[in-house]
Amino acid sequence: MKIFDDHRYLFGSATALFVGLTMLVAIMPAIHNQENNRPLPGAEELSPEAGRGKAAFVANGCVACHTQQVRNVDMDRQWGSRPGVAADYAGIRRTDFWRNTATLMGTERTGPDLTDIGNRQPSADWNLVHLFNPRIVVKESVMPAYPWLFTLKDEPAESDVVVNLPEEYLKGRKGKVVAGREALDLVAYLQSLKQVPLPDGSEAPSFLYARQKNEVQKDGEAPGGPDGKALYVANCQACHQENGEGLPGAFPPLKGSAIVTGDDLQLYVDIIMNGFDARPEYAAMAPVGTNLGWTADEVAAVINYERSSWGNSAPEVTAEEVKEVMKFIDQKIAQP
């Protein structure tokens, strides 16, 4: 065609087509979304520490492996109680004049999603140990270690946050590992990452592609019962470890534990559901069961796994017993 022999027409029309489509699929939807979404009522601004922690998260490129988006598909259910909505990100604004907005949604999930990590792993001690070297607590991990966020002191001050580590990770050096400010900020940011509940009455989008319940049960598993070992691996093992021995100075052992093998089922269930922070030598435990919305079936499965592993041999509990105890604990919390 003749008009394409004129470079002005040719490149003018190609540019017009491209810019027009850009307006339609990028600029207009982007503007519409940033103008018409507001943060959820329950959302909190980042604290100054968490804000600095987010900057450290961005600077170290954590988003290369960690997403922050719960997709509306069933397989993402483990990362949050509901799929993400536009309002979840509406409060995130441009970092500053030099740097862009960091929604940190990510495109790779080499490590776990962090949308709700503040609920899933609230323990500062665990996070600090994990940051110093992830393989101390998760031996299969391929996450980088961040020892430069910590300093080694012979006599830590009163205000210093000391991180208890197994000797071998100090590589022969003496002293106490003290968390630097950037490490504490980073942990503050991770602790702040919690999915905000939708306001009452609004319906969350549903998870699509729900998995068909497998009718054929594996050997040795009660029909319809949850897999206690899988629940343990996914939710307890990071602290209490695969061998049930915990980590000295950080996380207590379950192997031979009086609570696990003893008779006080109420205390046991209470700890699983509502957390525990009564022993100063160990880190605080998160309300794992409540965060994950565990039913009596799941709690019983975990208890039975813990009671029958690593040489523990305490009597099994039934879901009914656990249900009774859970009801009693709920009543106690409701009427303190």
Place this chain on the structure above:
Amino acid sequence: MSEYNWFHMAQSQAPAALSLRLEEVIIGGLALSVLVMAALLFFLAVALRKKIISAGPLYGTGQEGAGERLREHVGKMSSFQIGELLKYRLAPFKPRLMAVVLITGLTGIFCCNGANAQTPVKSDGSSLLGEGGIIITLILVLLPVLTGLILLFFRIRKIMVRQNEQLLSEEAGSLAAYLGSLKPEDVAALERRKAALDYALTHRELSGNEPAEDTRGLLTVNSAPGLPIVAVKKKALPRPHIDPALSRLVITYLACATGWLLFGTSVGEYVGIKFVAPDIDQASWLSFGRLRPVHTNSVFWGWASLGMLGLGYYIVPRVSNVGLASIRWGWYALCLINASVAIGTICLMAGINNGGGEYREYVWPVMLLFAVGLGLTLVNFLKTIAARKTREIYISNWYMVSAIIFTIVIALVAYIPYWQNGLGETIVQGYYMHQGVGMWFMLFPLGIVYYFLPQQLNKPIYSYSLGILAFWTQILFYTLIGTHHFVFSAIPWWLQTVAIVGSAGMVIPVVAGTTNFLMTFKGAWHKVQDSYTLPFFLVGIVFYFTGSLQGTAEAFRFTNLLWHFTDFTVAHSHLTMYGIICFFLWAAIYAVVPRLTGREAPQITVGAHFWLALIGLMFYSVPLMYGGTLKGLMWMEGKPFIENVSAMMPYWLWRAIGGSLMWLSHIFFAYNMYRMIVARPAPDVRELAIRKLAERVPAEQEKA
């Protein structure tokens, strides 16, 4: 150093993961051996059938047909045979029987081997077949059976051959008897026949009897070429008149690009190793999250972009048939882009980045340098095209100039520092990163291919219209597909759907482009084996088709479920960025640099570069695709997250191995660049001799 090192990790992780997948490997092996067996049986059947059919006429003919067949034999005799026959014609002839019949053994062999040939595969319960031990046992049983079958095949074949020989020998006996009884007139006919068969041209009908002389200098006789280690390919043709100033500019672009390729892929290799040895170092500047964008950005904006632009500076003036508007601006652009990548790399390693969007990690002042470099190039190219001496604008320039315009638009949209709050950032990120890939790294190299492929094949592009169709449909569909990186996220559902539809639409430009390139090869396929640039083009075209359509397949909702967030996407981006873009760039660089410098790279190192890059890419991407699929399945099954990390370990190890091969190929490429640009070629003996003579003659004249 930490107590975790590569080997430690590889040892402690791999066995667990390997044992997990052992079953699959075994099932795969079993399936393979069954397939091989089936193929062998099929081959056996076909071969036997052929034998039987060929033997048929010998068994089936009666006495009355025999005479006719013998006469036919005489008619088919060659001149030599007739000569021999005439020599022996009067000598007494005794037919001898030489062959021994062996057929009795046949049935016996069939019987005893037949007992072994029963396949031991029993219809066990499916649960049993899934057990590792049983599968191993089955394979162990199958192996000797398979060997027996192969032996049986060869024995049967031998018997058939001997049987055939026997029959032929009998036939020869009767033919000899017939020949002995020929009448004199038959002999005379045979002599005439021999004379006719012996007739030949003198081979001087056209050339005459004068000695040959090459009066126009068309022939070069290369005697004693020696034993070639690599196949000898055609030399690059010397091209007259390329402005030395432009030549220097283009070569510097390509040399800088090579430098960034070496740097960027060394970083990439190191980052890949970190997957199997996470504690290889613990320095902040070298940590994974900081180095990964250093790798991607330096190979994108350093290697590929500078390589593309360097080739563009060669092509645009050439197809416009004028000089480049301003060589000085070309140098400015080169400096700006190099500065952008160098400063950007230091920023990223120091922890200064833009907020984590992929390929948007440089902060805007750094990216501004790149954009200004592009702007200068655009003006330069447009001025050159405006001054062109041809009426049309060659299709290469459509692609390349549009790519620069679009990339400037994309950079402006993504980097203007006043907007993109909340989800706006995500929508623009999807747009930015995919347009960067599709409009810059795809459109521009396509322009390069539209110039160099016809040039290297020495024939015009198959269809100009297909190129134009691909151009417009690429703009129409590619612009839409950015958000397919955020399918199922919180961005609007309609936008996700538009992206998926656009991804499907990409079939049109991809098929049009591939067809166009492959049809250009039509009738010139033989040139591939003579050329060391065409294989690079061919690989690039194959990956252009497969890699691009893989992208379409990945965009669908179900495949997103399976593959999104996994290492599959890493494999995909390497199949495309490396398989398409790098191979096209290498092809064009090997085509153009010898034309500019007059020096070629050794063919053996070009070959090493090609094969290491190709094999390395396969080792890199196939395990990652397989492992990525397993990872997605494990997520869908709701397995604990850490299990897929362990399961990926062997595939990450393969990735590191493949990456090492790719990296090694770049060393060869850099050496080839050195040989093409810097290295002094070995002096030409003939030229040297003439120069010496020229020096000696005046000296002798002076003496005289």
